[in-house]
Amino acid sequence: MENYSHDSHSHSLHHLHFHKTRSILNLAYCLAYILALITLFYYRLCFFFFKTEDKEYHNLLFKPWILSFAVELLYSFIWSIKQPMNLWPVTRTVFPENLPNDDKLPGIDVFICTVDPDREPTFEVMNTVISAMSLDYPPKKLSVYLSDDGGAYVTLYGIKQAWAFATWWLPFSKRFNLKTICPRAFFQNPDMVDSQIQTQEFFYHRKIVQEKFEAFNQRIRSMEQILDENSKTTSRDHPPLVQVIDEKSIEEDDAILNLEAIDMMPRLVYVAREKRASHLHNFKAGALNTLLRVSSIISNFAYILVLDCDMYCNDSSSARQAVCFFLDPKISPSLGWVQFPQKFHNISQTDIYDSQYRVTWPVYWTGISGLQGPTITGTNVFINRKAFYGLNIDDGLDLKEARNSLGSSSEFIKSLRQIEKPNSAIDREISSVLLKEAHYLASCTYEKGTKWGQKVGFWYNTIVEDVFTSHILQSKGWRSVYLNPERPQFLGSATTTLDQMLVQGIRWYGGFADVVLSKYFPLFYRPSKMGIFQKMYYCWMFCMPIDFILVLWFAFVPPLCFLYGIPLYPKVSDPFFAAFAFVYVSSQLKHLCDIAVLSGGPIKAWLNEQRIWIVKGLSCYLYGTIECIITKMGIRKLTFNPTNKVQDNDTTYWYQMEKYDFRTSNLFLIPIVTAVTLNMACLVGGVARLNVAGNWEAMFAQMILSIYALVMSFPVIEAMFLRNDDACIPLTTTMMSIMLTLLLLSFGNFLVLD
Template identity: 50%
Template structure:
């Protein structure tokens, strides 16, 4: 609920600010929590506006050790009001905890998270000085595809169009909160700039995380993506749509389909049978729900439930041409790509103070689940009709399309990483030289490519103000993701393409686990994840250990360093980067270690792999 409250506290005219919450589970507890959040916000929002509070999230404000608002200089009257609001916040949290233990209001729930009717409720329509708060739960039935996050966003797009129809939309994930009340003003500076506004679709802010340690072992801060890639794209047509923390123009979702002279039948074909929604596409449309004490009438409520029904999109272009697209689980990437292809641009706004903060992943399981989903979704696009190498170059900047293509085909790194992790080691184990001799001038070419790649990455890390430890962490996580996430993500995309499985959307855990958080802050990997995900990684490490030790002994005995030096160095480099995994298998005894059963299974499979590989090299 801190996300909701912080959004209501944005420094923006309250009559123009409307906050929508999508509850895909259809829980009465969420609805109750929203009503309680609105009641608390009646004290919190005026308090923040009256005193210019710079941290709009109450949880962050009351738990912060730093007083960036200068509270100690504001006098006893302010401190008394601050204590009063803090007491109300504690009561608000206590009511939510009590309700959670009791299972909701009167122990009732709308229905199953995957099988429940639509529900829309406007909260606080009679309070002119407060933003409108709207609860939206779309209908979900087992017999109808719900299209994951993209489907939920499209429902919000439709429902909001007949309630408020604001021309600009901020989209936030539930684990993010507003960290600066002026983010809307910053975004509007771009959206209202007459030089760029006609083609500007969205203003993207970076995702920042409040729980990231200096030794970010899982690369949860996404430094490379947010600081390097997004910053570079800002010099072209703009950054890629990132799923959260962006202000987008509503008209960018509809494109040329909202012209005044367009055929009404074509609009119904695209947007469905709701006449009210089609009227909302016009420039002169005024929503019927206003801040004058009026809430939804029975007819209007029926219309919103129609728009939120699971069958509304049948025989329409929703998810195909009318907005958040369904062809990939990374709906943000694909939707932003098609917007750029239609001539829209975007802007990357990265102020020194994070405008939004959230929770980054702090355990290996969430990191691998998240990475596998991203890899699957990106490769979905790569092998679809929207492949950036085919669909993009004629519709957008060639450099922008290459950047999209690089990300779409990024999961294919698993091929090269698996090859470099197995083939040189097998040859080392069997005394077969794979690279030129150290004394050969051709060896310098291989050394230059390897060292220049590492040096370029190190330069980028240092350029963004990070340390050598960050460089090592990113190298390690890139290798881990390539071996696991990229492999499984690519396989998943291919199987969906040939019809062997249906699309799935595995969410990351939004609840902080104290034990996992403690290991993360200590810089120790938490290897509690599925055997299918962890085993390939452990097999590769054990194979490298065996090949390095046996191969090194053979090299020392034969004295052929000149021939085998490069393979010895490569295997040693992989082991250095894999030290946390070796530590988890051999040295650690805590709950987060590599389970002995996985170590044993992986050892057997690694020996089988090395044996079969050695036999294959003999013929």
């Protein structure tokens, strides 16, 4: 945990606040919970080691109880590795007004990656590019790089049009000090402007810029229509292309430039790395590593902002806020990155798919910020360029070692010595020789025989390159900070369909499971400079998909035991019942507190998070783990499918109506629907059995679990029986699930056999 005195705010660049009361309450809860778990384990062990006189009854319970105990041990492990995030919660405040003059600020390179214009609409990508160009930062110390992994002509055309429109947008946004610097977001909500700037002059200039914006939009839409399908879709076989976008790039009569704004334009660079079918391209990690190399010989700024192509800058001050940490001598020597939260402009209040991870940012990331800091989460992160190179640049550079690790480019090796030397790249002419070198750095053969993706840059052979890379970097001693200002600094487009959420989840959780099954699992990885609590945090992240075991157990085994009269928990009158009840009830109340108190969400959001955890456990946690295993066995190759960022009115309608859209694969639906139908059948059959045979006290806990499962499953039940729309669960899916339920009910007999 960080420990230093706080300077006067009139001189300091940032202030850290430790939430002592919250920490004490969390610690007290943690100790009480541990005591309850110990009591629970004692109860289970007494059953196994001290047999009752009724041996037949003991043998009847043995198999389900040993399985219950195993699941409870797994649950306790997952709970325990999560606790460090609750013990040292800190928040930070920055003071950009205390930064040095602009001429003394370090430079920033912005990396934006896009792959497929069909899934990632070009116009939205260009709005992200323009918002990055509009940051409140000296233009000569800001460069924006767009990686187009598809090599699509519409993207190259779009970035030229974006630069042309930016010559109008940048002077307008800076002249009136606009808070919303993404033009699309600004013109969608034109009234969200401070009243003091709504003058006649403002409205006059806004009208002019809006006309240019509409023309900019129309030109891109027209080009998309003109291009045939083959030339619009992405190419997996194309040469490298690196082009600096400026007034020379704009064709005559294509767009009208504001020539007076040329001097205030940051550098904009288009990069399409070489793609060949015979070479691995390593997905987003490969694209980011290409940008690292290309930018190093063009601008070579000390810090890098990584953005998703749909995550636009929502506030112009984010760069200055991040630099407050990098220039703070108390933490800067080992500071690897500054992470901002991911927030979204298309999220509803209750967020039925938990796309914004409501608890993660204000609770978990605030807690881990008190240790060595949070992981890189793919976007909204400012990164120290030196952290990627894996070499001790400050104490001299071994040229042989540098070439073995980084490749044979002399210009690139030379750039390592020029990081943080502002005058080395700002006014440097981008000559044809330099561009030729940039093309070489973007070729698919450059990395051959080097350490790229292994010890240098973003790591390869994983889908979760962001989390995995930050795990390696923090193992080397780099630390990070988390900053969550009141105004969202970045806004993106979240998945608002069940199908996209589950497909995206398979990719993420399969990547996490891959780390669990590798030598890089945090508890065992060596050498590591991470503390034990930081290791526990990474273990929790990578072990997320293992939750499928817990969900499968609670969805199927307790209901079946309830139906056949097999008690898994103590009687209500048994003193040990209090320990089980405390573990269950306090977990729910803690989660509810995180949602309602710390995250500011409604109670319905808590219900939705519970529901989506169950849904994920029965689908993407499970399938992600299976996909990881078969990939490791060599049965299939590692693949990456970009998330579809296209929003349509139909899916948006169901999301805003807070109705689940079940138009997805039966591979996802059948386990979910089967679990619901099984719980319904077992609850009815179990209650009927209790009415005849009694023993309510012994079966009370399992009855409550079944009722809880059905309450959480109401959207599924509604889609099965009460809805009759395009987004409901198909009748064929329900029938197949009922058949599987009957098979599982017959399997219940196995639990009562000796």
